[in-house]
């Protein structure tokens with residue numbers, strides 16, 4: 001074969017390869033267009049409110065739908081905020097554009113920063129993730145790059161009125177019956193200005209629980225904004241004597257410099273951030289190393305999209321992320337999927353041990369602790385179905401695109 005023929009054949013091969021690449025690209029873009037067409041535009045946003053919780057259902061004009069949840073407590077107020085201040089920026093949009101929808105909702109409400117806007121936005125954001133998962137027949141965990149599997153949880157006590165001996169007994173029982181390998185207990189008093197729930201409770205509780213659960217089970221504590229730095233450091237040294245591995249919200253959470261001072265002085269890792277919903281504040285908090293363990297609440301921070309941004313900031317700073325999930329409403333489902341996917345997931349997810357009637361019968365399948373682990377629901381989207389009977393009893397609100 002002469003040189004010019006070889007050159008010609010090479011050129012033909014290159015053109016053929018290019019054309020097949022081009023075809024692939026065109027097929028992909030046609031598939032993308034077809035997918036967008038089949039998902040349609042956001043047509044309705046419904047809220048279903050009952051007691052402290054409000055479920056959100058988003059539907060498109062092609063009938064695709066997804067369910068999410070507003071942050072629990074005062075959910076009726078958040079639902080009102082959703083219809084009035086969030087829905088106008090969401091209706092008519094492409095549900096695949098979750099990031100830009102979320103950012104638009106925050107910026108459009110710049111005169112009403114954070115709390116209720118973020119609580120309401122979380123409902124829409126988590127419904128859009130469910131919708132996307134169902135459209136792609138993947139769990140949210142898979143959409144984020146993870147795989148559904150059992151996740152280790154810590155049994156989280158919410159009680160400060162319980163006596164040290166009773167707390168120690170019930171945690172030891174839960175260790176035996178449910179296989180928990182970690183527990184969190186409450187110390188000090190909520191926003192307590194250095195006071196205890198009653199004098200001596202914390203000093204009695206920590207050793208009693210450590211003795212009851214044994215040295216091979218992890219012990220975590222939460223001070224819920226109780227202490228000034230000096231007192232937090234004093235309490236922290238005592239916690240170190242009992243090998244506590246997580247000291248949560250030692251100081252009023254808005255006092256970042258106080259918390260940073262405590263984190264720098266102690267060996268026990270300081271955790272925090274559940275109330276923080278301003279991503280710039282998160283950036284500052286992580287940059288100044290106020291906490292060693294990062295705990296955004298997916299519902300308080302404005303949904304999964306924003307919680308993932310916090311998790312990414314933490315990963316860049318080489319800090320573990322353990323989202324706050326203090327009740328067994330859908331926030332625990334969202335948190336399971338997230339922990340199944342992020343590379344900097346902490347060793348245990350928070351799982352409440354307090355029975356709450358407002359979360360039972362809310363969705364199926366219910367989450368169960370077995371051998372100290374809870375399985376990530378593995379169906380498409382969040383992998384759970386909100387109970388139709390629960391929806392029927394709830395107060396419905398709707399915003400519609402016209």
Ligand SMILES: [Mg+2]
Pocket residue numbers: 222224248249274
């Ligand atoms: Mg906490």
